[in-house]
Amino acid sequence: MDKTAYILIGVVLGVLLNAIKEWWFQKGKNKKDLEYLAIRISCILDTFINGCADVVADDGLCYGQPDQDGCRSIQTKTPNFDPLSVEVEWKALPASLMYEVLSLPNQIEAANHKISGAFEYAASPPNYEEGFEERQLQYAALGLKAHGLASKLRNIGKLPPQVAPAPDEWNPMQFMKEAVDKIEKLQKERNARNKAFMQKINESA
Template structure:
């Protein structure tokens, strides 16, 4: 009698335990599958993002190398034969990333840095446009300085971001044309920024000295 009662209680409990364990196992499998899918999505997204960043860094560097000359001479020429410096490389459009990227599969801090790069690029293009108001022939120094400095900084941002992404996802530190770890490449870009900033600082000092001299002359008169 007692044995029958115990058996009648154990059977349903065993059934419930089996259902519970089956549910737990199924949930764990779904979680594991979701994690694998997220990882695959992230890795695929990163490959596509790196391709965009590498290409953009190359285009930015091409702008930095453009000094407005062709075969060692000013590239532009007026109808009257006067030479002037003219850009030979078109500024690239801000980087565009594929619209179907699963951004949630990428760490938030990286997503923020990636999506901020096009914003920085648009800011640089606005600065270049504004510099045209203070740029005069034949050299158009303000325009070329804004182009070279702005795009050197953008190239550095793209290269450093690509380097960080490769480090996080353990991809080789390389790009299609410029090695992301190349000291020479980064040094070239950094030196170009410093060169322009130094020249701009010297020009500012010259303008200040000229203004003070003019004030002194007006006072003496």
């Protein structure tokens, strides 16, 4: 083997070793980026979930009393979730999970539109029953959705799972699940009553 061949082999080995080095460095960086993203966003989602539970618990009364006009009024601000304000490497996530997380603000906006519509067109004073039901229902669903996303992030980031509340402790997830079931049942019963009422009017016309 002549001198030129040795030089070429040396160049190829150098390029190969450099490529392996860069790949190994990038792999480690991607892992750290993913871990950091999972930690930051799952913690932010946990805060959002607690805010959702607070909204679901808001029945429009302050210490069991209506406002000065004798009406129920919103007592708890709705939580916000703005993932793009957090400086993380989003490309470290699989595309499907990244889409789920980044699309949550759009779902929050859609929920707020439904709530506004319920208060404006369906609810009436003094209790604004339909408005508060829709508000509780929408934010219970958002809280449950956020909990699922936080769990996925912890899993993909290989983080410890969130510690479940003790049996004698308040469980926001169980609280929101029960709220969804209760409100959906109430709405179904109300729709059935309204349908029967309209049918009765049509029959008597």
